[in-house]
Amino acid sequence: MENDEAQPNIEAQVHEQQDGSHSHVVITLTDPELFDCPICYEPLTIPVYQCDQNGHIACSSCRTKINDKCPFCSGSIGFNRCRAIEKALESITTSCQNIQYGCKESVTFNKKAKQLYQHFSSSHVNSATQFEYYVIFHVSLNADDNFLVLQEKKGGTLFILKRHHVADLGNAVTISCIQPGFRGRFFHELDAKSEENFLRLESFTKSTPSRQVIDDRPPKTGFLLIPFDFISSGGQLKMEICIWPEGASPFTPQK
Secondary structure: OOOOOOOOOOEEEEEEEEOOEEEEEEEEOOOOOOOEOOOOOOEOOOOEEEOOOOOOEEEHHHHHHOOOEOOOOOOEOOOOEOHHHHHHHHHEEEEOOOHHHOOOOEEEHHHHHHHHHHHHHHHOHHHEEEEOOOEOEEEEEOOOOOEEEEEEOOOOOEEEEEEEEEOOOEEEEEEEEEOOOOOOOEEEEEEEEOOOOEEEEEEEOEEEOHHHOOOOOOOOOOOEEEEHHHEOOOOOEEEEEEEEEOOOOOOOOEO
C-alpha cells in the first residue's frame, strides 16, 4: 500500500486463538473509516447497536440521540447488539500515531481514546506541553513549527494547537481537543503581545477524532487570527493560553 507512513492507522492486527495458543494475523484495511460510526464518524466503541430491519450500525451515543430510529432506513434500533463488529473491535490493535517517529507501541481499537491518553502520558510525555485547567501557561512556536501538542496534567486530556500562515494577514490559530465530538467542550483564552500592543482572543475548542489530527489543511472557519505585528522578525510566535471546561464557574486565571 502506498503512503503507509502517512496513514499509520490503516494497518491493524487481528488476534486469533488456535489450539490453545494465540497467533497473530496481519490484515491491511483498505478503508481506514471501516470501524467508524456511520452517523457521528467517531471510532466505534463497545457496545455497538444495529437496526432490526437492515443491520445498519450505530454507536451507543448516537443510538440515544436518534431516539432508537435508524437514520438510513427508519428501522428500529433498540438494544440489538452487533456482536460481529464488537468482536472485531476487541481483536484489533492500531499503531501509535507516532509510528513515523519510531514508536512501535499499539493500542486496542475498542479503547483507543482512553489508551491513547495513557500511552501518550507514559511514552511521549516529553512531546507535549503540560498544563493545568484555569492556569495560564506560555507556549512558543518557531518559524517552522506548525503545531504543538498540549496535555492536561491531571486527566491526561490531549489538545493540539495548530497554526497556518495567512498571506498578508498573519497566523490562523486553532486549538482542538482530541476526543469524540459528543463530549463536553472547553473554553480558552489566548493572549499575544508585541512591543506596542496587546491582543486577547477567546473561543471554544473544537473536538477532533484522533485519526483527523494529521489533517494539515488550513481551517476555513473557527480559527483565531493573530496579525503579523505579534510575530517576531524571526517568525517566532509567543502566546499565553488558559483552558478550562465549558460551563465551569467564573474564575480568575492563575499565572
